Amino acid sequence: MTSPTASTGPTAESSEVGRVVIVGAGDLGARIGRLLRSAGRAVDGWKRDPSTLPEGFGRVAADLTRGSELPELPEDTAAVVFCPTAGARSAARYRAVYRDGLRALLERADRLGGRSGRRVRMVLVSSTAVHGGEEGLIDETSPLHPNTPTGEVLAETEQLLRSDDSVESVVLRLAGIYGPGRRRLLDQVLGGGFGAAAELTGTAQASTAGSLGTDPWKISNRIHVDDAAAAAAAMVTASERPSVLLGVDELPVPVGMVHDWLADELGLPRPWPHLIPEGVALDQVLHTGREDPLWSATPAHGRAVNGAALHRFLGGLRHPDFRSGYAPMLEKPAADD
Structure with missing residues (x-):
């Protein structure tokens, strides 16, 4: 795997501002879309029940398990964020939603590129589960080593994206x-x-x-949902960005x-x-x-994910560690007058 390239940071906007399609626009996808709308982008949300999408989103009914029935990408699409949820932790379900769903979407991106003469930026929201069999400190240069059937499917999905030259591939692996x-x-x-x-x-x-x-x-290893959304949105809008980033906070x-x-x-x-x-x-x-982060003087074990590349790319996190992120969740609601 190649090392991520240097980035000027997410404040450097892409020279081509176009529509962003969020495929699998659940909670995380909706958060990503809101950030992109606040940056002036038109956003479409694709999901099985689009009626739940926030106001201002283009609402498109789409079922990734029915790849042949997916709609075509709008002509002004500049980027796609692929962030579905499988709905069940089985390899068969992951394969149907992630790998096969992405394949159908890539066919549509290829057709759009053939008509427009430009490549769509495809941001795949993956998981650090593709490193599940690793021990010690890992970063973007570490090999993929999944140790679960679902992790193997995600690794296959990443490989499918990287092998398609018709799109500009970007992978965000979230903890x-x-x-x-x-x-x-x-x-x-x-x-x-x-x-x-x-x-x-x-x-x-x-x-x-x-x-x-x-x-x-x-x-x-973890990341707050607000920082996860910010990372994905920045990978859409930044004119220069790494091809792979690990989404994790500063404190494994x-x-x-x-x-x-x-x-x-x-x-x-x-x-x-x-x-x-x-x-x-x-x-x-x-x-x-x-x-x-490896706690070498203790019995701590497992993998510690190094998110330094993401932190530099974003210029810092809203919630650098779990103490910041959990604190608002622990606050008691104010008593009624």
């Missing part, structure tokens, strides 16, 4: 997305069903790996430390009270983690 409506780690802590919290409440038997199969020392850390921080903020017992030395502040350890 675990969190934010409004995406509360998995927060709900784990609130549920209290793992680690020491489970032992205290008697809801489950605590173990080293936790009752939810959680390994507190496994490195967790063992997931148990995320759990413990959330518990502290919520006033709940820490699920993993022995994770850090007694008398050491959690924020102090997290600061060390920022400098040493």
